[in-house]
Amino acid sequence: MGSIIAETMLAAQYNVEKNKIEVNRVPIPQAIDVELLIKTTCATLCHSDLMLFWGHTAEKPPTDTITIGHENTGVVVAMGKDVKGFKIGDKVGCLGCSYACYECEGCQVHNLFCEKGTQRLHGFQTAGHFAEYSTADYRNAMVLPDGMDMVGGAPLFCAGVTAYHSIKGCDLQEGQWVAIIGCGGLGHLAIQYAKAMGLRVIGLDISEAQLESARQLGADAIFNPARDPDYQRKIKEMTNGGCHATAVYSASNKAYQDAPATLRINGLLMIVGIPKEELSISALDILLGKYRIAGRSSGVPQNMPEAIHFSHKHNIKSHVNVFRDINDIQRMAELMEAGKTAGRFGIVFD
Numbered sequence: 001m002g003s004i005i006a007e008t009m010l011a012a013q014y015n016v017e018k019n020k021i022e023v024n025r026v027p028i029p030q031a032i033d034v035e036l037l038i039k040t041t042c043a044t045l046c047h048s049d050l051m052l053f054w055g056h057t058a059e060k061p062p063t064d065t066i067t068i069g070h071e072n073t074g075v076v077v078a079m080g081k082d083v084k085g086f087k088i089g090d091k092v093g094c095l096g097c098s099y100a101c102y103e104c105e106g107c108q109v110h111n112l113f114c115e116k117g118t119q120r121l122h123g124f125q126t127a128g129h130f131a132e133y134s135t136a137d138y139r140n141a142m143v144l145p146d147g148m149d150m151v152g153g154a155p156l157f158c159a160g161v162t163a164y165h166s167i168k169g170c171d172l173q174e175g176q177w178v179a180i181i182g183c184g185g186l187g188h189l190a191i192q193y194a195k196a197m198g199l200r201v202i203g204l205d206i207s208e209a210q211l212e213s214a215r216q217l218g219a220d221a222i223f224n225p226a227r228d229p230d231y232q233r234k235i236k237e238m239t240n241g242g243c244h245a246t247a248v249y250s251a252s253n254k255a256y257q258d259a260p261a262t263l264r265i266n267g268l269l270m271i272v273g274i275p276k277e278e279l280s281i282s283a284l285d286i287l288l289g290k291y292r293i294a295g296r297s298s299g300v301p302q303n304m305p306e307a308i309h310f311s312h313k314h315n316i317k318s319h320v321n322v323f324r325d326i327n328d329i330q331r332m333a334e335l336m337e338a339g340k341t342a343g344r345f346g347i348v349f350d
Contacts, residue, residue, distance in 0.1 A: 009028050010132060011023070013067050015064065016065065022065075024065065030078070036092065037077050037079070038134055039077045041151070042151045042349070044069075044071040046069075046155075046344075047273075066125075067134070070094075070128055071154050074093075076088055092144060095140050097111040097112060099120045100137075108302075109300070132349055151322065153311075154318075155346070157308075159186045161307040161308070162186060162298045163189040164311070165298075166296035170294075172244050175198065175199070176200065176244040177199070177202065177244050180249065181247070181250050182252075183203045183204070185343065187203070188318070191219055193316060195218045196316065201218065204225060206225060213319065239264065242263045245269075246259050246269055246270065247270035253276070256271075268293075269292065318344050321344065324347065326349075
């Protein structure tokens with residue numbers, strides 16, 4: 001066990017009744033059984049955290065308030081009696097779903113499908129990481145590679161793992177074309193992964209700031225659909241028939257409606273972003289093979305090391321807009337919702 005002087009801490013919590021985030025002083029949790037107690041270095045905001053405000057999640061908070069956040073890095077300061085493979089002082093990151101069995105058929109696809117039903121999503125069903133300390137199931141965590149930046153590394157434990165596997169899951173060959181729709185939080189990472197895998201990349205976004213970021217990260221072409229009504233024809237011409245895959249990281253239904261027009265025949269539409277409304281897909285297009293559909297998420301802990309080590313090896317970095325006051329959490333949520341700034345938003349805890 002490590003030593004912790006304080007008994008309470010500040011935590012950013014979603015208030016169910018008020019439908020807003022507030023900062024409260026709460027007890028520091030204790031690590032029991034399979035849990036690591038982690039002193040937070042950096043917690044970053046994911047667009048899916050905002051699903052709480054929309055009521056667009058079946059995972060309802062178990063109480064009137066819940067500490068938000070499922071992307072983090074930190075240092076292990078205490079451990080439960082059943083923890084294996086970790087030690088006090090380890091620098092770690094975690095995925096978003098703890099307390100599953102991690103062994104059943106459902107857990108090999110996503111821990112949300114755990115047949116025992118014990119799984120809990122951080123920030124939705126159990127306390128998340130926007131706090132000075134947080135707990136996580138050790139089976140849902142890993143030790144960081146030596147030398148990894150803990151601030152830039154925090155978003156990798158959702159956005160990075162998701163972006164990596166969504167690009168890898170397109171199953172493309174070096175030199176083929178992939179369109180990245182939504183070049184912000186996940187998209188700016190996907191561009192880096194795609195370039196590291198030898199792909200040619202087209203970035204699409206309605207934010208000039210995010211398009212400029214895409215250009216700096218190596219996108220071979222960028223388009224703003226809101227300003228260039230002819231962008232689909234230009235993409236088809238540039239790619240000699242359309243992209244081999246298009247990955248949508250935007251939460252816009254319009255982005256999904258327009259995405260198939262960027263694909264060549266039998267190209268792949270990779271679903272990643274979660275829009276507020278349900279998608280409408282043409283069954284006939286799928287039946288005839290006009291395009292294919294797949295989806296990737298952060299997935300299971302087994303997917304974590306490959307993505308994190310690839311990121312470290314290829315110097316894949318998330319642009320983190322750093323805040324150092326937990327009281328800035330509401331502002332961070334508003335900025336993310338507006339979608340006007342490239343990268344992620346994170347709080348660094350001293």
